[in-house]
Amino acid sequence: MNKVFDATSMTDLDEGVLDRGAFVSEEIYRQELQTVFTRAWLFVGHESQIPNPGDFFSSRMGEESVILVRDKASVIHVFLNSCRHRGMKVCRYDQGNTSLFTCPYHAWTYATDGKVRGIPQYKELYDGVLDREKWSLIEVPKMVNYKGTIWASWDENAPDFETYLGEAKLHLDQALDCRDGRPGGSEVIGVHKWVFPSNWKFAAENFLGDSYHNPSHRSVDLIGIGPSARQGIKGRRDNELEMAKHVWIGFAAGHGVHSAVQAMGAEYVSQFANDPEIEAYFRHCHEERNQRLGDDARLLPFTGTIFPNTSYHGRQPRNLCVWHPHSPTETEGWRFFFVDADAPTKVKDFLRRFYMRYSGPAGMTEQDDMENWLYATKASTGTIARRYAFNYQLARDQAHLDPEVNGLTVRGRVNTKMTEHMARGYYRRWKAYLDCADWDELLGRNDPRFAATKKGSPQ
Numbered sequence: 001m002n003k004v005f006d007a008t009s010m011t012d013l014d015e016g017v018l019d020r021g022a023f024v025s026e027e028i029y030r031q032e033l034q035t036v037f038t039r040a041w042l043f044v045g046h047e048s049q050i051p052n053p054g055d056f057f058s059s060r061m062g063e064e065s066v067i068l069v070r071d072k073a074s075v076i077h078v079f080l081n082s083c084r085h086r087g088m089k090v091c092r093y094d095q096g097n098t099s100l101f102t103c104p105y106h107a108w109t110y111a112t113d114g115k116v117r118g119i120p121q122y123k124e125l126y127d128g129v130l131d132r133e134k135w136s137l138i139e140v141p142k143m144v145n146y147k148g149t150i151w152a153s154w155d156e157n158a159p160d161f162e163t164y165l166g167e168a169k170l171h172l173d174q175a176l177d178c179r180d181g182r183p184g185g186s187e188v189i190g191v192h193k194w195v196f197p198s199n200w201k202f203a204a205e206n207f208l209g210d211s212y213h214n215p216s217h218r219s220v221d222l223i224g225i226g227p228s229a230r231q232g233i234k235g236r237r238d239n240e241l242e243m244a245k246h247v248w249i250g251f252a253a254g255h256g257v258h259s260a261v262q263a264m265g266a267e268y269v270s271q272f273a274n275d276p277e278i279e280a281y282f283r284h285c286h287e288e289r290n291q292r293l294g295d296d297a298r299l300l301p302f303t304g305t306i307f308p309n310t311s312y313h314g315r316q317p318r319n320l321c322v323w324h325p326h327s328p329t330e331t332e333g334w335r336f337f338f339v340d341a342d343a344p345t346k347v348k349d350f351l352r353r354f355y356m357r358y359s360g361p362a363g364m365t366e367q368d369d370m371e372n373w374l375y376a377t378k379a380s381t382g383t384i385a386r387r388y389a390f391n392y393q394l395a396r397d398q399a400h401l402d403p404e405v406n407g408l409t410v411r412g413r414v415n416t417k418m419t420e421h422m423a424r425g426y427y428r429r430w431k432a433y434l435d436c437a438d439w440d441e442l443l444g445r446n447d448p449r450f451a452a453t454k455k456g457s458p459q
C-alpha cells in the first residue's frame with residue numbers, strides 16, 4: 001500500500017505500453033533534464049536572426065537560458081546566460097545588438113566572444129591577479145551551423161550533428177532548403193513563443209508522424225484554411241500532395257517523420273490562379289526543383305521530430321518548433337517560421353498570413369493539438385489514472401515494408417500506413433538517455449530493428 005510508485009514500472013515498448021509517469025512524474029522530469037537535455041543536440045536559433053556582428057538572440061537549452069550571439073569577428077557562439085560571479089543573467093533581452101554584456105548585479109562585463117572585458121575595481125579589490133580568461137562565459141562545447149540553423153550539445157563526446165541526424169537528414173533538409181531545391185537559403189520571419197500546461201513530449205511525439213489524430217482537426221479541415229484558401233478546397237493544407245504516397249519513417253536515433261513521395265512525372269498542381277504573381281512563383285519553384293533534384297524531387301516533407309524536442313513542418317506551413325520544458329506539466333513552445341530569403345515580399349507576406357492562421361498560439365490547427373495535449377497531461381496526473389499505462393500498439397504487429405516507395409528508395413524504417421513505430425522508437429531512445437547509455441546505444445547502433453532494412457522484421 002505504501003510502496004513508492006516507480007514512474008516507469010509499466011513501460012514495455014516491445015509490448016507497446018508506456019507508463020504515464022513519463023508525462024507527469026517530477027522524478028522522471030529531473031532525470032530528463034540531467035540525461036537528455038545535457039547530451040542530445042538541441043536547436044537554438046537561426047543565423048538569419050543574428051546577421052550582424054553584435055547581434056544576439058536569447059534562447060534555451062532545456063530549462064536553461066543561453067545566448068546565441070555573433071561576435072565582433074562574425075563568429076557565432078552559444079553561451080550559458082549566467083554570470084560567472086554570482087550567476088545573474090547577463091542578458092535579459094529577447095534579442096538585440098550589443099558590444100558588451102554587462103551583468104546587472106555587480107557589473108562584470110563580457111565581450112561578445114564571451115571573454116571578461118571589465119571587472120569593477122579590478123586592481124584594488126582583486127589585486128589585478130584574477131585570471132580573466134578562466135572566468136569567461138561558459139560556452140557550449142559542441143555547436144554547428146547546419147544550413148543556417150544553429151544546434152548545440154553540452155556533451156563533448158556527442159557525435160557530429162550529421163551522424164546524429166542519420167537518415168533523417170534528408171527529411172529535415174526539405175524543411176530547410178529553398179523551395180526551388182537550392183540547399184539552405186532560408187530565413188526566419190518571426191518566432192511565436194507561448195506557454196501551455198502540457199508535458200513537452202506530447203508535442204514532440206505529435207510531430208513524429210501521429211497522423212492518427214487527424215479527427216482533432218475536423219473543424220479546420222471543414223473550413224479550409226490552406227495557403228491558397230481556394231473555394232471548394234477542403235482541408236487545412238492545399239491538396240497538392242493528394243496523388244503522393246505517404247510514408248511514416250522511424251530512425252535509429254529516435255527521430256521520426258511523416259513525408260510523401262510523389263508519383264513519377266507528377267505535374268505542378270495549380271493553386272493560386274486568383275493571384276498570377278504567387279502562382280508564377282510556386283510554379284517556378286516546382287519546375288526548378290524538379291530540374292535541380294531530378295528523381296529526388298519527388299520526396300516531400302510533412303512533419304518530423306528530431307530527438308528530443310525539435311519538430312518541423314516541412315511545407316505547409318514551414319517552420320521549426322522547439323518544445324522547451326518548464327516542468328513535467330508545463331512547456332514553452334517556440335515556433336520559428338521560414339521563408340526563402342530571396343522570395344518576393346508579396347510571397348513572404350502571403351505565407352506569413354497562412355502561418356499565423358495555422359500555427360502558434362493563435363493558429364487554428366495548433367489550438368486543436370494543444371487542447372489534446374493539455375487535457376491528456378492533466379488527466380494523467382490523477383492518482384487512479386496513473387495506475388494505467390498508455391497504449392502504443394498501433395501497427396505493432398505489422399511488418400515494415402521494402403524501402404521502395406513509388407519507385408523511390410526511402411531509407412529508415414518505412415511504413416506506407418499509419419503506425420506508432422516512430423513513437424515506440426522515440427521512447428526506446430528516451431529510455432536509453434534516462435539510463436545514461438553510451439552513444440552507440442543512444443544512436444540505436446545496437447538496435448536490431450535498424451541493423452538492416454530487412455523486410456518483414458518486427459516493429
Ligand code: FES
Nearest residue numbers: 083085086103106
Ligand atoms: S553576478 Fe554578475 S557581476 Fe556579480
Ligand SMILES: [Fe+2]
Nearest residue numbers: 213217365369
Ligand atoms: Fe495536429
